[in-house]
Amino acid sequence: MEINRNKLTNIDTCGALRHRSILKALMLLSAIIYLQGCKNPPDEIASQEQEKEHPNITKLKAQSSEFTPEIIKLNESVYVAVGYDGSNASMIIGEEGVVIIDALRALGAAEKVAQEFNKISGKPVKALIYTHGHLDHTGGSSAFIRNSEDVTIIAREGFKDELQEHSPVEAILKKRNGRQFGRDLPVKDIINRGVAPGITSKDRAGEGYIKPNTLFKDSMKVELAGIDIELHAADGETNDELFVWTPELKTLFTGDNYYKSFPNLYAIRGSQYRDVKSWGESIQQMSTLPVEYLVPGHTRPLSGKAKVHRNLKNYATAILSVYQQTIDAMNKGYTLQQTVDHVRLPDSLINQPNLQEFYGSVPWGVRSVFLHYVGWFDGNPTNLYPLSSPQEAKHIIALAGGKKKLFEKLSTSVKDGDYQWGLQLADHLLQTDYETSRVITIKVKLLRSLAAQQINAPARNYYLSYAYELEKNEGQDILNK
Numbered sequence: 001m002e003i004n005r006n007k008l009t010n011i012d013t014c015g016a017l018r019h020r021s022i023l024k025a026l027m028l029l030s031a032i033i034y035l036q037g038c039k040n041p042p043d044e045i046a047s048q049e050q051e052k053e054h055p056n057i058t059k060l061k062a063q064s065s066e067f068t069p070e071i072i073k074l075n076e077s078v079y080v081a082v083g084y085d086g087s088n089a090s091m092i093i094g095e096e097g098v099v100i101i102d103a104l105r106a107l108g109a110a111e112k113v114a115q116e117f118n119k120i121s122g123k124p125v126k127a128l129i130y131t132h133g134h135l136d137h138t139g140g141s142s143a144f145i146r147n148s149e150d151v152t153i154i155a156r157e158g159f160k161d162e163l164q165e166h167s168p169v170e171a172i173l174k175k176r177n178g179r180q181f182g183r184d185l186p187v188k189d190i191i192n193r194g195v196a197p198g199i200t201s202k203d204r205a206g207e208g209y210i211k212p213n214t215l216f217k218d219s220m221k222v223e224l225a226g227i228d229i230e231l232h233a234a235d236g237e238t239n240d241e242l243f244v245w246t247p248e249l250k251t252l253f254t255g256d257n258y259y260k261s262f263p264n265l266y267a268i269r270g271s272q273y274r275d276v277k278s279w280g281e282s283i284q285q286m287s288t289l290p291v292e293y294l295v296p297g298h299t300r301p302l303s304g305k306a307k308v309h310r311n312l313k314n315y316a317t318a319i320l321s322v323y324q325q326t327i328d329a330m331n332k333g334y335t336l337q338q339t340v341d342h343v344r345l346p347d348s349l350i351n352q353p354n355l356q357e358f359y360g361s362v363p364w365g366v367r368s369v370f371l372h373y374v375g376w377f378d379g380n381p382t383n384l385y386p387l388s389s390p391q392e393a394k395h396i397i398a399l400a401g402g403k404k405k406l407f408e409k410l411s412t413s414v415k416d417g418d419y420q421w422g423l424q425l426a427d428h429l430l431q432t433d434y435e436t437s438r439v440i441t442i443k444v445k446l447l448r449s450l451a452a453q454q455i456n457a458p459a460r461n462y463y464l465s466y467a468y469e470l471e472k473n474e475g476q477d478i479l480n481k
């Protein structure tokens, strides 16, 4: 529009033209033709809107700088490998040898890090500590251990008990895991996984795992390679989580209870309950230590006593606030959805850089706490025996004036920006046989529109992965008709 107006002005100021009135008529006509041409179909407008990058996507992209591969020298004795795989591996150099904390996932990636560590110190590996049992911290162990003998490998009791492969619903957990991490997404759609790069090494993933040979229950003080080390049980992201404190080096290894993102209090891939209260308390406990250097399980380490303390403090406050607000709302008799609608991060924390929802999401944490304490029934008797999905769809469709009317409303939801409402309408229609393939096409658009404004990487990956699955006409097992 701006260009057209300029053109008109330029012609209008041309004093050499005599037939001014004819010219004006022509200009008006050409302006009308131009404006007609501007009336793009709604789909085009929607796709133009999608092309303009949402600020949340810009922020999520910026988070990728946390995963630039680098061996970071944190102090004279501690080195941290970031960005070589999905998580961090660290080396502490002692008088008599080195201690490794966490071992990455892919043996290939771990071998590269072990080589780099070996260039820094050729001392033998005396101990390996697993902060928890997730494969992204345990799969590359043999690269670090190599031929060393008598290596103490430490973890908590109950190590790896809760893993997906021990679950009777492993099949669906695996599928959801793939969606959460965007494992099958085309490269053009990948940004990152919130606290890990978008693509990680597939070079012998998990093949280097070695079982721990030393387990402890609550806490343990031990001297390893001449270094005094404290280990503390800290239920949080997992129920086998621990943190490592080295008093002399003033260095704290938090495992996955801390990283630069709002914590993943609930994983949408599906997992056992993550003890939110204990998680917050573990960070509170860490914040009482005189920490100078903090090494998270993912994202880059932090230095400086005041900075570390501030970050730990606001992390603990955020978790415990979400927990307590949920408990209070539940005790007031709020339903699940009312509780979700009610709980917010305190205003003072919303803009903290380490609490952006790149990986975890406040509403998901709230749902998790709610269900943990009372199970599926939210207290509202309407939900004791709700209508089946097809029955509910039948009533909603009738109320809307029929399938055609509902479809029309659904069709405008993309351009109206009512993406979530559109998804809910689409799901009602998918309970019937009405225009299934067109409904799926719109549902795919809605999922992509939601993904295009998501700061949360698991949600974004899930929307996009599911959209591709629908498109590939795997619809039948997804739609559960």
Ligand SMILES: [Zn+2]
Binding pocket: 087, 134, 136, 137, 256, 297, 298
């Ligand atoms: Zn991890």
